[in-house]
Amino acid sequence: MGKRTPRRAVVLGGGIAGLFATRVLADQFDQVTLVDRDHLTGPNLLRRGLPQGHHLHGLLSRGQEITEEHFPGITEKMVADGSAIGDASNDVRWIINGKRLVQTDSGLACLTASRPFFESHIRERVLALPNVVLSELTDISRLEVSDDGRTIRGVWVFPEGEHETLLPADLVVDASGRGSRTPTWLEDLGYGRVPEEKHKIGMGYATRYYRIPDAAFEGDISVNTVASAGVPRGCICQKIDGGRAIVTAYGILGDHPPTDPDGYLNFIKSLAAPDIYEILQSAEALNDPVAYKFPTNLRRHYQLMSDFPAGFLVIGDGVASFNPSYAQGMTVSALGSVVLRKHVADRRPVHALAYFRDLAADAIDGCWDMAVSADLAFPGVEGERTPEIMETHDFISRTQDVASRDAAVSRAFQRVIGLVDHYTVLHEPELEAKILQG
Ligand SMILES: Cc1cc2nc3c(=O)[nH]c(=O)nc-3n(C[C@H](O)[C@H](O)[C@H](O)COP(=O)(O)OP(=O)(O)OC[C@H]3O[C@@H](n4cnc5c(N)ncnc54)[C@H](O)[C@@H]3O)c2cc1C
Structure with missing residues (x-):
């Protein structure tokens, strides 16, 4: 019997989506090469290719579950290394429309840490896999395509200071x-x-790091004052690694938090609830506020294409990138890796359009629809407000209102926004009755 040819995969981009993709491909390919232009393993954790890395990154409970599934024991390691941990409801203070949701046991873990912290812990586990090769400081140049243009056979890259080099591959996954x-x-x-598909939201972030005495959090790990139609400004203040706290303020349609310290604090003072402003009275700032602009939600509907080359897929923000204030991007990448795992199982050739259809249905559609619909609750956001969308706004607004008085509704709502339970649980008879009566 002849020797089997080793199967190789290349992943373009070493962000969260690229790391999750590498993890699942490593189970099925003999070698997986992860390419990124940044010095990923360097000391500068706030790297050039990841400008959003400076800003608050909440990992939803479903994303947390998948992360633990891919890397058993990682939660414990992150907590040992300084991430805060608590219950996603009991230890997180949600304030929506100025009302505090009932804090109750949701049964869901919530880890709070900086984006570089999450990424470096996941990367450490990915790079420990024996068949993963990291090609950092390497720019992606172009695809290697078969003569008939039907199959991607690898990717040409520029490792720093070297000539253009071909990385041959049976599968290339774009996570750039x-x-x-x-x-x-x-x-x-x-x-x-x-x-x-694009939807303009004109979102602006500004983030500052602090040292905040524990007592100021009153036992919580995170305080989230959510932007709503009445006051379209929001802010999250949470404990993170390094004994620090991160504060990210945001506003939509050009109403952005200023980056001068006084203007920043005044923006936070103008929120629908005073909680974060009060916490900051005892805080020591560690830097000046840093801004980030996010103009549009963007979705690329690859599942609607009629043809696609073999040996090539896309995952992560390259397919859908939407309103970061809903904190779904990393979890959507994690869900995408579950879809990818299914499509590469048993080492069979991947059918790209079937993968994109499942990616849309199982990882993206629900979050995208939720984000686009929630954005339309802000009067200035352009888009068609169909009767279904208006009905959803009404139902969600009632749910949030009742969740400020009723523990069962609050618990169910948290599990839905954590992407652990499907939103239809809110329509189960007992909960729905409470929500509609409320
Ligand atoms: C301001 C902001 C806040 C956010 N907050 C949250 C949050 O709270 N929770 C959450 O879940 N998500 C959040 N997100 C979304 C989240 O950052 C992404 O959805 C998630 O990280 C997945 O991104 P990705 O891996 O697909 O792409 P990226 O994170 O953009 O990674 C792409 C990688 O590809 C590399 N690359 C790109 N081009 C090249 C090239 N030509 N050659 C070599 N390498 C290349 C880059 O260096 C980078 O490492 C936020 C996003 C923003 C903008």
Whole structure:
């Protein structure tokens, strides 16, 4: 019997989506090469290719569960290394429309840490896999395509200071983020333009790090004053690694938090509840506020294309990147890795369009619809407010209101926004009756 040819995969981009993708591919391929232009293992954790890394990154409970499934024991390790941990409801103070939701046992763990902390812990576990090779400080150049243009056979890259090099692969997964060049590559190869959907939200973030005495949190690990139609400004203040706290303030449609310290504090003072402003009275700032602008929700509907080359997939923000204040992006990447795992199982060839259909249905659609619909609750956001959307706004607004008085509704709501339970649980007779009567 002849020797089996080793199967190789290449993952483009070493952010969260790339790391999760590498994890699942490592089970099925003999070698997986992870390519990123940044010095991922360098000392500068706030790296150039990840400008959003400075800002608050909440990992939803479902994302937390998948992370633990991929890397058993990682939760314990992160807590040992300084992440805060608590119950996603009992230890998190949610304030919506100025009302505090009932804090109750949700049964869901919530870890709070900085984005570089999450990423470096996941990366450490990925790089410990014996068949994973990291090619950092390496720029992605172009795809290697078969003569008939039907199959991607690898990727050409520029390792720093070296000539263009080919990384041959049986499967290339693009996880290079929102700026992914796949739409252009596909067009150049004659596959046409992927249908894109965009919704303008004009979101602006400003983030500052602090040292805050524990007592100021009154036992909570995070205080989330959510933007709503009445006061479209929000802020989250949470404990993170390094004994620090992170405060990210945000506003939509150009109403952005200023980056001068006084203006920043005044913005926080103008929120629908005084909690975070009061916490900051005893805080010591560690830096000046840093801004980030997020103009549009963007979705690339690869599942609607009629043709797609073999040996090539996309995952993460390169497929859908939406309103960061709902904290869904990393969890959608985690859900995407579960879909990818299914499609590479048993080492069978991947059917790209079938993968994209499952990615849409199982990882993206629910979060995208929720984000786009929730954005339309802000009067200035453009878009069609269908009767279904208006009905959803009404139902969610009632749910949030009742959740400020009723522990069962609050618990159910938390489990839905943590993506652990499907939103239809809110329509179970007992809960629905409370919500509608409320
Ligand atoms: C301000 C902000 C706040 C957010 N907050 C949250 C939150 O609270 N919770 C949450 O779950 N999500 C949040 N997100 C979303 C989250 O950051 C992403 O959804 C998630 O990290 C998945 O991104 P990704 O891995 O697909 O892409 P990215 O994180 O953008 O990673 C892409 C990687 O590809 C590399 N790369 C790109 N181009 C090249 C190239 N040409 N050559 C080599 N390497 C390249 C980059 O260096 C980078 O490492 C937020 C996003 C923003 C913008």
